[in-house]
Amino acid sequence: MRCRPTEKPxxxxxxxxxxxxxxxxLRDYVMNYGYSCWSAVPVNAGLQRNGKSCRLRWINYLRPxxxxxxxxxxxxxxxxxxxxxxxxxWSLISQHLPGRTDNEIKNHWHSYLKKRAPKTEKLEEQTxxxxxxxxxxxxxxxxxxxxxxxxxxxxxxxxxxxxxxADWLTLEEFHAHENLVSKDxxxxxxxxxxxxxNGLLSNEGSTDSSETVMRDLKESFTLHGRTIA
DNA sequence: AAGGCGTCCAACCGCTTCTAA
DNA sequence: TTTAGAAGCGGTTGGACGCCT
Numbered sequence: 001m002r003c004r005p006t007e008k009p010x011x012x013x014x015x016x017x018x019x020x021x022x023x024x025x026l027r028d029y030v031m032n033y034g035y036s037c038w039s040a041v042p043v044n045a046g047l048q049r050n051g052k053s054c055r056l057r058w059i060n061y062l063r064p065x066x067x068x069x070x071x072x073x074x075x076x077x078x079x080x081x082x083x084x085x086x087x088x089x090w091s092l093i094s095q096h097l098p099g100r101t102d103n104e105i106k107n108h109w110h111s112y113l114k115k116r117a118p119k120t121e122k123l124e125e126q127t128x129x130x131x132x133x134x135x136x137x138x139x140x141x142x143x144x145x146x147x148x149x150x151x152x153x154x155x156x157x158x159x160x161x162x163x164x165x166a167d168w169l170t171l172e173e174f175h176a177h178e179n180l181v182s183k184d185x186x187x188x189x190x191x192x193x194x195x196x197x198n199g200l201l202s203n204e205g206s207t208d209s210s211e212t213v214m215r216d217l218k219e220s221f222t223l224h225g226r227t228i229a
Numbered sequence: 230a231a232g233g234c235g236t237c238c239a240a241c242c243g244c245t246t247c248t249a250a
Numbered sequence: 251t252t253t254a255g256a257a258g259c260g261g262t263t264g265g266a267c268g269c270c271t
Contacts, residue, residue: 015240015241016240016241017239017240018239018240052241052242053240053241056239056240057239060240103239107239110237111236111237
């Protein structure tokens with residue numbers, strides 16, 4: 001969804017940590033009017049921030065239903081399993097951990113879980129299929145994007161079937177969320193960050209065990225004509 | 230007590246994708 | 251078909267904090 005161009009903010013945009021006052025302004029605005037157009041949010045809410053910053057603050061901190069506190073063993077197990085399957089697809093991983101944000105999961109991975117999974121990483125390196133990117137002198141990408149199921153090197157060149165979030169839903173489920181409309185008539189669209197999702201992702205209130213996650217993923221891929229080896 | 234160092238996390242940056250005009 | 255602008259995503263950075271010497 002694309003929103004109409006809005007007036008450019010006249011004030012200089014602020015950076016850095018958010019104040020409680022800014023949080024309150026953003027929360028009030030989003031609760032009342034929704035966020036069909038993030039670039040308009042700071043202007044209308046009277047914030048000296050850019051839309052991107054507001055979106056991030058809302059998703060990572062202000063959004064209702066966010067879990068605070070330490071990750072449970074089960075959550076960590078899920079992250080490890082999914083990371084092994086999907087690589088650094090933090091937004092996909094976060095969809096299996098209700099109340100956790102991609103940023104939070106990413107941080108937790110770099111802080112704790114990465115150290116716990118060195119064997120997995122090494123195994124991935126060894127078993128990585130021969131698809132070395134001939135045209136890339138870009139060592140950065142091959143170092144930082146070292147997952148087995150990733151959009152990196154090989155995947156980019158061979159153009160595998162793209163898997164969008166909508167692919168994980170049935171058509172009915174997708175359209176059900178597409179019809180989500182705020183009380184002011186502003187359509188929020190299929191906002192997967194907030195929408196309680198049925199079916200595959202219906203894990204509200206319960207974290208997937210790694211086995212369940214594996215099974216779900218395999219079933220989902222099979223359903224869409226793809227398989228996980 | 231104070232300075233150095235490491236860790237964690239919030240937020241920014243830059244790139245890609247999507248879509249309306 | 252092209253283009254511009256917005257959203258989304260993942261990598262990176264910087265500051266706050268705690269621990270150690």
